[in-house]
Amino acid sequence: MIKKELKARGLPRIYHLLIHLVLIFFTIFFATPLVLTVFTSLKSQAEVYQTLSPIPVHPQWGNYIGIWQETALLTFFRNSVIVTLASVTIVLFLASLGAYAFARLNFFGKNALYYLVLSALLLPIHTIIIPLFRMTKQLGLLNNYLGLIGPYSTFGIPLILFILRNYFETIPKEIEDAARIEGCSSFGIYWRIILPLSKPALATVIIWQFMASWNEFLLALLCMTKPLLKTLPLAPLAFYGQYHVIWGKMFAALITISIPVLIVYLSMQKYFVKGLTAGALKQ
Amino acid sequence: MSKVNPNPFINSGRKKSWVKRIGDKEAYLFILPCVIFFCFYIIYPLYDIFFHSFFKWDGLSPLKKFISFDNYINIFLYDDVFHIALRNSLYWAILTTSIQASLGLFLALLLDFSIRGKNLYKSIFFMPVPISVIVMGYVWGWLMYDVNLGQVNNFFRAIGLKGLALIWLGDPDIAIFSIILVNIWKWTGFSMVMYMAGMQSIPIELYEAATIDGASHWQRVRYITIPLLMPTHFTLIVLGTIGAFKTFDIVYVMTKGGPIHSSELIPTKIYYEAFNLFHQGYASAIAVILFLLALVTTIIQISYYSKGRKKGRL
Numbered sequence: 001m002i003k004k005e006l007k008a009r010g011l012p013r014i015y016h017l018l019i020h021l022v023l024i025f026f027t028i029f030f031a032t033p034l035v036l037t038v039f040t041s042l043k044s045q046a047e048v049y050q051t052l053s054p055i056p057v058h059p060q061w062g063n064y065i066g067i068w069q070e071t072a073l074l075t076f077f078r079n080s081v082i083v084t085l086a087s088v089t090i091v092l093f094l095a096s097l098g099a100y101a102f103a104r105l106n107f108f109g110k111n112a113l114y115y116l117v118l119s120a121l122l123l124p125i126h127t128i129i130i131p132l133f134r135m136t137k138q139l140g141l142l143n144n145y146l147g148l149i150g151p152y153s154t155f156g157i158p159l160i161l162f163i164l165r166n167y168f169e170t171i172p173k174e175i176e177d178a179a180r181i182e183g184c185s186s187f188g189i190y191w192r193i194i195l196p197l198s199k200p201a202l203a204t205v206i207i208w209q210f211m212a213s214w215n216e217f218l219l220a221l222l223c224m225t226k227p228l229l230k231t232l233p234l235a236p237l238a239f240y241g242q243y244h245v246i247w248g249k250m251f252a253a254l255i256t257i258s259i260p261v262l263i264v265y266l267s268m269q270k271y272f273v274k275g276l277t278a279g280a281l282k283q
Numbered sequence: 284m285s286k287v288n289p290n291p292f293i294n295s296g297r298k299k300s301w302v303k304r305i306g307d308k309e310a311y312l313f314i315l316p317c318v319i320f321f322c323f324y325i326i327y328p329l330y331d332i333f334f335h336s337f338f339k340w341d342g343l344s345p346l347k348k349f350i351s352f353d354n355y356i357n358i359f360l361y362d363d364v365f366h367i368a369l370r371n372s373l374y375w376a377i378l379t380t381s382i383q384a385s386l387g388l389f390l391a392l393l394l395d396f397s398i399r400g401k402n403l404y405k406s407i408f409f410m411p412v413p414i415s416v417i418v419m420g421y422v423w424g425w426l427m428y429d430v431n432l433g434q435v436n437n438f439f440r441a442i443g444l445k446g447l448a449l450i451w452l453g454d455p456d457i458a459i460f461s462i463i464l465v466n467i468w469k470w471t472g473f474s475m476v477m478y479m480a481g482m483q484s485i486p487i488e489l490y491e492a493a494t495i496d497g498a499s500h501w502q503r504v505r506y507i508t509i510p511l512l513m514p515t516h517f518t519l520i521v522l523g524t525i526g527a528f529k530t531f532d533i534v535y536v537m538t539k540g541g542p543i544h545s546s547e548l549i550p551t552k553i554y555y556e557a558f559n560l561f562h563q564g565y566a567s568a569i570a571v572i573l574f575l576l577a578l579v580t581t582i583i584q585i586s587y588y589s590k591g592r593k594k595g596r597l
Contacts, residue, residue, distance in 0.1 A: 034411070040426060098313060098314045126529070127553075134342065190313075218531055257415070258414045261414060
């Protein structure tokens with residue numbers, strides 16, 4: 001608060017106006033495509049081609065109802081929910097266990113292993129997409145949720161390990177020492193003390209993993225070929241085949257599939273970069 | 284109780300150091316699940332692409348022909364599309380890191396003033412970040428860039444600049460830049476939020492001292508905020524560069540690498556070779572090159588950064 005007052009001091013009204021003008025310019029830049037999407041999703045087919053005005057004259061709310069009946073949207077949703085929830089749960093458990101060991105326990109090759117795993121953050125997954133696809137096929141997991149859940153969980157490990165380790169290290173050690181003297185095991189400490197104290201970091205991690213799994217495209221494109229098993233990022237391609245000249249419904253569908261991510265993001269907004277910066281501060 | 288670490292000062296001699304090196308036995312149980320997944324889904328596939336990069340193989344038949352370095356030679360000497368992809372990655376890395384980071388910083392600095400509607404602006408600028416790239420690809424490809432119905436061309440026609448109404452995604456000379464613009468549009472909000480978070484960590488005392496010394500607002504920004512945000516600049520540069528090597532979805536949705544391969548990036552090239560032409564040995568070799576490129580670039584960046592930090596320049 002003091003910082004804010006300090007900075008605002010001596011700033012004439014005219015500057016406020018100027019700042020708002022600049023910000024409004026960028027608002028137009030960032031919001032136009034999104035607003036256009038909403039407008040177009042409410043247009044009828046005739047309106048798309050006959051009028052250049054972006055604003056729909058007769059909003060077709062029916063577009064939003066039609067898509068549920070005409071496409072497999074509900075199935076796509078279900079598939080995405082299953083894959084995302086499973087991978088979030090798995091990776092959260094795996095990586096938090098690992099992060100606890102990296103933060104608090106001693107073992108041979110700790111730092112080397114940590115940096116090895118961390119370096120995978122920089123690995124474009126496209127380098128390993130060919131063997132991943134072949135492995136999934138050989139395991140018989142094509143068109144199977146497990147074929148996506150395994151890789152999604154693994155790709156999440158490096159970032160989550162990084163965020164959680166940094167966070168765990170900020171928790172005072174005294175709390176743990178007390179528990180140890182009471183006879184609590186390492187797992188007990190991890191489960192009963194560290195995890196409950198790390199809710200903000202866990203929230204950050206959940207939101208990142210949720211977005212990554214929910215939006216992943218390439219592996220899903222390769223591994224889910226049956227229409228009934230596709231996840232949401234593949235939905236636009238499917239609709240494209242079905243609706244490729246029916247813009248209104250196409251964009252109604254695109255908006256509908258974006259809503260869950262927006263809800264998750266808005267509800268957990270304040271945690272979004274918290275965990276990341278906890279790490280940055282440490283450097 | 285036995286799990287309490289023995290006091291290192293009481294134990295002495297050789298045995299202590301050995302015990303210390305092995306560490307807590309249960310630590311291995313904690314990291315085991317992570318390590319298993321990691322080896323299975325990341326280490327083994329990496330080995331696999333190195334192995335197959337020396338073969339001519341379609342990925343399906345049991346027939347694999349060992350051709351030693353032929354794949355690599357062909358990629359570097361004769362594959363024009365690979366060269367285009369490499370050039371595009373360079374454009375991508377330079378344009379996104381510079382524009383996206385500086386625009387993000389600019390917006391973060393503006394929002395640092397105590398102005399009304401700050402959170403609203405922030406949310407709007409950030410809105411494109413969580414939404415799927417696939418959705419964004421269609422939104423831009425159809426609503427913005429479409430030659431006849433797209434709003435970009437509508438806008439230029441309306442203000443009388445018909446010459447600027449271009450074939451944004453259909454012209455080989457500009458397709459990649461049109462896509463880069465979408466990428467910048469999508470991720471600037473992320474840069475901004477990272478900068479805002481970085482600013483929170485700058486000690487307020489510095490600003491107070493500077494103000495007492497009579498520094499203007501611009502001087503405080505120039506000599507305190509921007510230099511102390513170095514970790515954030517660095518993170519964004521690394522992420523932006525890696526982004527150039529990691530991008531697939533948006534190109535696949537908007538142009539599929541076309542027209543005539545002009546907007547190809549390395550991942551789309553790998554996809555095309557491996558899953559359209561079934562040159563999986565060849566594609567593996569490209570994947571190895573991508574892996575090494577990403578690795579080397581990042582190592583250079585990190586070592587430059589840590590050297591600079593030691594010397595106190597950064």
